[in-house]
Amino acid sequence: MHIVIIGNGVSGITTARHIRKLSDHTITVISSETEHFFSRTALMYIYMGHMKYEHTKPYEDWFWMKNRINLIKDHVITIHPKTKKITLQNRDDITYDKLVLATGSVSNKFGWPGQDLEGVQGLYSYQDLELLERNTNQVNRAVIVGGGLIGIELAEMLHSRHIPTTFLVRESKYWNNILPDEEAELIGKHIRKNGIDLRLETELKEIISDENGRAKAVITSTGETIKCQLVGLTAGVSPNIQLVKDSEIESQRGILVNEYLETNIEDIYALGDCAQFRNPKPGHPPVEQLWYTGKIQAEALAKTICGKRTKYERGIWFNSAKFFDVEYQTYGFVYNKPREGEQTFYWEHPDKEICFRLVFTTDFKIIGFNFFGMRYRQVTADKFIREEKTVEHVMQNLKEGFFDPEFYTNYYSDILDAWNNAYPNYNIQQKRKKFSINLLN
Amino acid sequence: MIAIQKIGLAIFIISLAIFIGSLSMSNYRLTEDVLASTITKTEHLELIKPAVANMLDEEYTSKFSFIRDFNVAFNAINEQFKANQEWDKVIYDNYTFPIVKNASVGFLTENLGILFLISFVFTCLGGLLYILPTIKTLGLPGIKNNGIYHNAATNRGWIGIIIGTGLIVFYIFLYKFPEYITNWVLLLDPLSYALSGSPATQWFLYGTMYTLVMMVMGVRMFIKYRHNKYQMIRTGSVVFFQLSLAFILPNLMSKLSMPSMDLKNMWPLDYTFFFDYRINEFISAGTLGYWMFGWGIALFLIGVPVLVYFYGKRWYCSWVCGCGGLAETLGDPYRQLSDKSLKAWKIERYLVHGVLVFVVLMTTAVLYTFFTGENKFIGIDSYKIRENYGFLIGFIFSGAVGTGFYPFMGNRVWCRFGCPLAAYLGLVQRFKSRFRITTNGGQCISCGNCSTYCEMGIDVRWYAQRGENIVRSSCVGCGVCAAVCPRGVLKLENADPSNRLAPYIRPEDL
Numbered sequence: 006m007h008i009v010i011i012g013n014g015v016s017g018i019t020t021a022r023h024i025r026k027l028s029d030h031t032i033t034v035i036s037s038e039t040e041h042f043f044s045r046t047a048l049m050y051i052y053m054g055h056m057k058y059e060h061t062k063p064y065e066d067w068f069w070m071k072n073r074i075n076l077i078k079d080h081v082i083t084i085h086p087k088t089k090k091i092t093l094q095n096r097d098d099i100t101y102d103k104l105v106l107a108t109g110s111v112s113n114k115f116g117w118p119g120q121d122l123e124g125v126q127g128l129y130s131y132q133d134l135e136l137l138e139r140n141t142n143q144v145n146r147a148v149i150v151g152g153g154l155i156g157i158e159l160a161e162m163l164h165s166r167h168i169p170t171t172f173l174v175r176e177s178k179y180w181n182n183i184l185p186d187e188e189a190e191l192i193g194k195h196i197r198k199n200g201i202d203l204r205l206e207t208e209l210k211e212i213i214s215d216e217n218g219r220a221k222a223v224i225t226s227t228g229e230t231i232k233c234q235l236v237g238l239t240a241g242v243s244p245n246i247q248l249v250k251d252s253e254i255e256s257q258r259g260i261l262v263n264e265y266l267e268t269n270i271e272d273i274y275a276l277g278d279c280a281q282f283r284n285p286k287p288g289h290p291p292v293e294q295l296w297y298t299g300k301i302q303a304e305a306l307a308k309t310i311c312g313k314r315t316k317y318e319r320g321i322w323f324n325s326a327k328f329f330d331v332e333y334q335t336y337g338f339v340y341n342k343p344r345e346g347e348q349t350f351y352w353e354h355p356d357k358e359i360c361f362r363l364v365f366t367t368d369f370k371i372i373g374f375n376f377f378g379m380r381y382r383q384v385t386a387d388k389f390i391r392e393e394k395t396v397e398h399v400m401q402n403l404k405e406g407f408f409d410p411e412f413y414t415n416y417y418s419d420i421l422d423a424w425n426n427a428y429p430n431y432n433i434q435q436k437r438k439k440f441s442i443n444l445l446n
Numbered sequence: 447m448i449a450i451q452k453i454g455l456a457i458f459i460i461s462l463a464i465f466i467g468s469l470s471m472s473n474y475r476l477t478e479d480v481l482a483s484t485i486t487k488t489e490h491l492e493l494i495k496p497a498v499a500n501m502l503d504e505e506y507t508s509k510f511s512f513i514r515d516f517n518v519a520f521n522a523i524n525e526q527f528k529a530n531q532e533w534d535k536v537i538y539d540n541y542t543f544p545i546v547k548n549a550s551v552g553f554l555t556e557n558l559g560i561l562f563l564i565s566f567v568f569t570c571l572g573g574l575l576y577i578l579p580t581i582k583t584l585g586l587p588g589i590k591n592n593g594i595y596h597n598a599a600t601n602r603g604w605i606g607i608i609i610g611t612g613l614i615v616f617y618i619f620l621y622k623f624p625e626y627i628t629n630w631v632l633l634l635d636p637l638s639y640a641l642s643g644s645p646a647t648q649w650f651l652y653g654t655m656y657t658l659v660m661m662v663m664g665v666r667m668f669i670k671y672r673h674n675k676y677q678m679i680r681t682g683s684v685v686f687f688q689l690s691l692a693f694i695l696p697n698l699m700s701k702l703s704m705p706s707m708d709l710k711n712m713w714p715l716d717y718t719f720f721f722d723y724r725i726n727e728f729i730s731a732g733t734l735g736y737w738m739f740g741w742g743i744a745l746f747l748i749g750v751p752v753l754v755y756f757y758g759k760r761w762y763c764s765w766v767c768g769c770g771g772l773a774e775t776l777g778d779p780y781r782q783l784s785d786k787s788l789k790a791w792k793i794e795r796y797l798v799h800g801v802l803v804f805v806v807l808m809t810t811a812v813l814y815t816f817f818t819g820e821n822k823f824i825g826i827d828s829y830k831i832r833e834n835y836g837f838l839i840g841f842i843f844s845g846a847v848g849t850g851f852y853p854f855m856g857n858r859v860w861c862r863f864g865c866p867l868a869a870y871l872g873l874v875q876r877f878k879s880r881f882r883i884t885t886n887g888g889q890c891i892s893c894g895n896c897s898t899y900c901e902m903g904i905d906v907r908w909y910a911q912r913g914e915n916i917v918r919s920s921c922v923g924c925g926v927c928a929a930v931c932p933r934g935v936l937k938l939e940n941a942d943p944s945n946r947l948a949p950y951i952r953p954e955d956l
Binding site: 046056323411 | 585586587588589591592593594595596597673674675676679782787788884886887888889891892893894895897898907908911925928929930932933934937938950952953954
């Protein structure tokens with residue numbers, strides 16, 4: 006059986022690897038982005054000089070031939086589901102038995118005037134990185150539009166090259182559509198501390214061109230004109246559905262799939278950033294654009310393709326990020342505002358960028374955690390949430406899960422004090438370990 | 447801030463240039479006094495004095511012709527003995543180095559103080575002036591590896607090539623031609639007399655430079671990792687052990703006429719530990735000598751297995767060891783240059799365990815000779831084996847390649863490919879230890895920072911992205927993978943050894 010995978014990002018490649026683990030099928034992976042799989046999440050570090058492109062490749066180049074995964078660097082133009090063929094830009098048609106669509110995302114553009122000028126770009130692909138290198142050759146100021154994770158990554162990248170940067174964010178606090186107020190406030194302060202000109206409640210109205218068709222300034226929703234030579238459009242990404250838009254493969258925002266990642270056409274599957282679930286489970290977004298969900302989807306899909314039809318089960322939600330120097334880990338659901346029947350407990354270090362949040366039900370069952378400036382063990386948090394432990398139990402046993410490097414100050418006692426102040430009825434005493442055991446650990 | 451850095455760099459480069467230039471700041475005049483004070487064995491003095499008669503009281507402006515003339519005269523004596531097969535009369539003492547040193551006259555000897563100040567104090571001050579402003583220029587505390595691959599010093603560019611070549615040349619002179627760097631040694635005579643009560647040797651020069659470099663570059667580590675207590679404490683530890691146990695204490699012990707020993711160095715890294723002259727020195731020094739000999743044996747026989755079981759090999763390699771200490775301070779800017787390929791790992795395993803076998807054989811042969819008086823061990827001259835080990839491993843591998851290759855192959859070339867002690871510690875760590883690097887569930891995003899900054903060339907990401915813990919014999923526990931991870935995925939831990947290889951499995955997949 007010949008399995009063709011379009012896209013060599015983490016979803017496509019993980020699918021290929023797991024199909025190889027489970028079977029001897031012929032596997033072909035096609036991408037027009039790069040010859041080999043690289044880690045998209047590390048693009049920023051190439052620009053910042055932490056790594057070179059070769060370091061972002063999780064597998065050495067010999068890996069693919071050794072595992073009989075054929076790599077083709079080409080662009081797919083059309084899919085012909087009836088004849089089970091795909092047409093490539095530079096090569097002869099390829100026939101497939103099963104086809105996997107893992108085409109990823111494209112940067113959002115919301116029809117701003119001037120959005121296609123030179124010097125205006127998103128940050129998603131390897132080509133975007135090369136473009137950014139050219140675009141920031143001679144730059145006095147950059148403007149970033151859109152306060153999400155890619156926006157702050159771009160801000161950190163430009164900051165590393167000492168390029169003055171203005172960061173336009175629509176919300177009244179940074180990433181406040183996801184982060185609760187306190188955390189959003191803390192990160193906003195941290196962004197400013199790094200010298201970024203953060204403009205809250207400010208949107209892009211227009212990008213102005215110079216005589217050569219290059220961006221020379223932006224006009225914001227507050228009417229201000231900011232001179233700049235680079236405009237980074239980072240207002241999120243959308244599924245890349247270019248290839249299927251006019252085909253019989255159904256799509257809305259993304260390519261529509263069921264929980265088995267099957268599209269409406271037999272033997273065609275989609276996963277990762279480009280896929281949209283027809284009936285997402287409660288609490289599951291229809292489009293999941295995450296590294297780890299791509300991997301989990303790929304493992305399920307590989308089983309399905311190899312004959313064991315398997316549902317995609319994400320498990321307890323988690324995520325992580327790094328905002329300049331502040332690390333963030335979240336487990337379970339923490340919304341920007343507590344939903345009905347939820348309450349939260351928040352602790353923040355008086356002068357460091359460290360904070361902690363618990364979300365729990367009105368009957369004190371744990372729902373989720375936020376950690377900023379602290380690392381926490383996924384298995385521990387996952388277990389608390391999965392087993393619907395009481396907050397009392399969680400607070401009593403919280404210490405098991407801290408994951409900071411050795412000798413770091415641990416704030417468990419401070420968190421506990423704050424908790425006991427806020428909820429004197431649930432007074433929790435710290436468990437003491439024997440000194441000898443502490444020494445060994 | 448940038449201006450201060452530029453001034454610091456200028457001071458450093460000028461001082462370094464003067465230090466290098468000081469090699470040509472002496473003339474050489476051999477006198478009877480110099481001969482008599484340098485050659486204390488009268489039978490040798492009687493042989494050498496007539497042979498060098500035509501050199502006496504003549505002032506040489508060129509070090510090269512002075513050394514040449516002396517060596518010609520000296521070698522003629524030995525050649526005569528060898529031709530007559532009078533083996534017992536052949537002079538094995540190396541007189542060239544002390545003769546050159548003691549025959550030095552002129553500008554340098556008359557200006558020792560100011561040249562010492564420039565060479566050893568101003569270079570350090572310049573370095574510190576360059577380093578200290580990074581508190582501000584690096585930005586807020588945190589991982590700041592910005593521009594490492596854009597910088598010719600740290601991306602195998604031209605600056606790196608110059609630094610590496612300079613280091614290799616230095617090691618060649620230090621080990622093989624110390625008579626050409628006597629001026630540097632002279633600069634340290636006052637310090638050496640104060641510390642150890644005897645004149646400086648090239649090894650005192652090496653020790654001083656080594657310690658100073660570690661302290662200055664240690665300051666750089668403190669600033670770079672000021673957000674990370676593990677790195678700060680670890681750096682403090684290696685600098686402390688170098689300064690106290692490796693540098694000051696052995697010199698003080700010499701001053702007090704005790705056998706001197708670096709109490710933290712151990713066999714098989716200290717490969718001369720069981721050589722006849724060392725054992726004899728221990729035995730002749732009475733109780734203290736016996737204690738030292740016992741300590742040295744207990745360290746590798748009991749200390750290694752016990753401490754590696756509890757803490758991993760890091761307790762030695764990145765907390766105590768001198769080679770590791772230099773790698774973690776001077777070498778930190780080059781850690782990303784280690785080769786992460788599977789091929790490099792295969793070569794590493796053959797090489798490092800090969801050296802371990804070599805040192806065990808060599809030591810067995812040497813001890814066999816020591817106890818039996820028999821020179822041949824399974825048909826090979828044990829002196830030849832130990833001579834070869836010293837040249838190949840002691841000089842070329844651990845010195846010239848081990849340090850000189852920092853800017854080309856990363857800062858742990860010796861520790862990774864050559865150190866027999868690291869191999870031994872690694873075997874314990876791999877098979878019987880509580881130490882591992884824990885991977886935090888499914889949080890890894892395969893970015894590759896961990897692998898890139900692993901000085902031992904471990905492909906950390908390979909494990910992290912599969913949710914597997916990292917249990918590798920080569921890991922020295924420097925903790926930088928965990929420090930550079932942007933997602934909080936890695937943690938160095940000592941815990942119950944029974945489950946340390948168990949991978950993370952999602953509850954959904956159970």
